[in-house]
Amino acid sequence: MQHLTTDVLIVGGGLAGLRAAIAGADLGLRVLVISKTQPALDNSTAxxxxHISGAVGGITAEEYLSRLEEKSGGHADRVLQRVLAYETAAVIAELRNRFGVDYAMRRGVVVVPGSYPWRGLGITRPLIEHAHTKGVEFLSxxxxxxxxxxxxxxxGVTGLDLASGETIAIRARSTVLCGGGHAGIYPRHDNRGRTTGDCVAMAMRAGARVRDLAFVHFHGLGFAEGQEPFDAANLGSAFRKGELRLADGTPARRSDLPHVWEERATSRERDDERFDAFLDLTAVDWQSEAFARIRDLVLPDFPVESEPVRVSPLxxxxxxxxxxDQQGATSIPHLYAAGECTGGVFGAGRPGGAALVDCLVFGRRAGYEAARLARASDAEPPGAEVTPWNLTGPDDPTPLLEEARAYLWNYASVADCLDGLEVCRTRLAELAAAGLSSMPGSPAQWLAWNELRSVTAIGARMIQEKLQAGA
Ligand SMILES: Cc1cc2nc3c(=O)[nH]c(=O)nc-3n(C[C@H](O)[C@H](O)[C@H](O)COP(=O)(O)OP(=O)(O)OC[C@H]3O[C@@H](n4cnc5c(N)ncnc54)[C@H](O)[C@@H]3O)c2cc1C
Structure with a gap:
């Protein structure tokens, strides 16, 4: 078992984590970032x-605040929204002036250049380079x-070194959770970095307050074939011209789909393909440079020139x-959070480009406050009892994890199955119990075990919120 000690521990190597790490290092403290995937390179930010929106390019902070309020459906924390609106201009300016991020300014938004799929590297690379120059350490x-x-x-936290399989206990004077969102509780999503909401689940287990877990945004249509998540809208006019058919062959318009999904969500029978349709893209010039690149990346083994592609919401x-709160503090002392793993900034919805600026504003705040508290605290973080995970068992919880995700997709996703929410809750509880009593035998199996804990806990809480709201 490995034991490490630091002043400020950051969980997550996406934009919120990188910005928080730099803020902590600015105060001259030891900062350690851990990430289950490669920091800066393999996460939703990457x-x-x-698109980073804010009070820039001719938009005032008050105008941006109105946009935030409009999208939130009255569910957001107004103090957090005000902080966000008023700090966007400063963090966006700092991106270029301090970190050297290149961008083009438009009305109310800046656009960082990049090409699919790694369009966000123009943001994460300069930040991680800067973090290295400040002495931030990374473990992944x-x-x-x-x-x-x-x-x-x-x-601090306890976790697993996924390379060696050793338990790792990291004691920290302050901890900042930046583990990203939880769209990965579903089998069909466009996120990177295994976004199963581990940080949210971990905080819930420790008794932290969470909120608004049921608000999930879905993209209209993504490819359900292939390994790479792909929003079909990226095909531009080719996507709009593609002919859409439902699974039974009936032609459909895109605008019909939400209605079709609502209808399909009335069945209590599990059907993992219930939201699928088929998009005929055979007329697209797949030999052209732009489309050939997408085909090779996204659908290398699929005959897209001759067969319609299976699509579904993502x-x-x-x-x-x-x-x-406005400093990024959670309800647990010495625990902070920032980025997509937090709630309250947006309520039910957000304007385009606001997720990245949220990571910058609250990453900076949370990292700074965590470091300030760490500096004012005891010389060493308190010790805590740690029981190592013993990876000698015979069980692979991966099928349990996949089943939990499929249940959530069926009953509590793009359209809620009102009769199915209880079915789903019961099955999630059974899967969680089976997971807890299973004994993984390898780091990959432990990862699935841990993600099963996250998916079932978040799913259960989400269903509770939906039922309370009358779904
Ligand atoms: C395809 C796509 C396009 C988008 N485009 C835009 C856009 O143009 N503008 C905009 O504003 N927003 C956009 N978003 C949303 C935005 O990218 C994300 O909300 C934002 O990047 C989240 O940043 P984050 O730092 O919170 O999390 P992430 O960037 O997802 O990073 C999370 C990190 O936490 C780590 N992690 C998770 N769990 C654990 C654990 N248990 N232990 C250790 N590490 C863990 C992960 O490995 C990862 O390093 C887009 C999202 C996607 C998926």
Whole structure:
């Protein structure tokens, strides 16, 4: 078992984590970032389209605030929205002036150049380079499993070194959770970095307040074939010209689909393909440079020139998560959070480009406050009892994880199956119990075990919120 100690521990190597790490290092403290996937390179930020909105390009902070309020459906924390609106201009300016990020300014948004699928690297690369110059340390692949708590305060995390299979206990004076959203609780999503909401689930297990987990945004249509998530709208006019058919062959218009999904969500029978349709793209010039690149990346083994592609909605963004205050503090002392794993900033919805600027504003705030508190705290973080995970069991929880995700897709996703929410809740509880009593035998199996804990906990909480809201 490995034991490490740091001043500020950041969980997550996406934009929120990188910005928080730099803020912590600015105060001269030891900052350690752990990530279960490669920091800066394998997360939702790295594949983001690079649109960062805010009070820039002729939009005032008050105008941006109105946009935020309009999208939130009255569910957001107004203080957090005000902080966000008023700090967007400064963090966007800093991106270029301090970190050297290149962008083009438009009305109310800046656009960072990049090409599919790694369009967000123009943001994450300069930030991680800067973090290195500030002495921030990175450890990956390391997956956080549980928070360490002592006398009601957070004292770091315990997790698994996914390369060696060793348990790792990291004691920290302050911890910042930046683990991204939870669109990955569904089998069909466009996120990167295994976004199963581990940080939200970990915070919930430790008793932190969470909110708005049921607000999930779905992209209209993505490819359901192939390995790479792909929003079909990226094909531009070729997508619009493609002929759409339902699974039974009936032609459909895109505008009909939400109605079709609602109808299909009335069945209590599990059907993992219930939201699927077929898009005929055989007329697209797949030999042209742009389309050939997409085909090779996204559908290398699929005869897209001759067969319609299976498409379905893709889970894209989650506005809910760990409740924070304006400094990024959670309800647990010494625990902070920032980025897509938090809730309250957006309520039910957000304007385009606001997710990235949220990571910058609250990443910076949370990292700074975590470091400030760490500096004012005891010389060493408190010790906590840690039981190592013993990877000698015979069980692979991956099928349980996949089943949990399929249940959530069927009953609580793009359209809620009102009669099925209880069916789903019961099955999630059974899968969670089976997972808890299973004994993984390898780091990959432990990862699935941990993600099963996250998916079932978040799913259950989401269903509870939906039922309370009358779904
Ligand atoms: C395809 C796509 C396009 C988008 N385009 C835009 C856009 O143009 N503009 C915009 O504003 N928003 C966009 N978004 C949304 C935006 O990219 C995300 O909300 C944002 O990048 C989230 O950043 P984050 O730092 O919170 O999380 P992420 O960037 O997802 O990073 C999460 C990190 O946490 C790590 N992690 C998770 N769990 C654990 C664990 N248990 N232990 C250790 N590490 C863990 C992951 O490995 C990863 O490093 C887009 C999203 C997608 C998927």
């Amino acid at each position: 594949v983001a389209e690079g 692949p390391v997956c956080a499993g549980d928070l360490l708590t002592v006398d009601g305060r957070c004292a 889970a894209h963004y989650t506005t809910g998560g760990i409740a924070i």
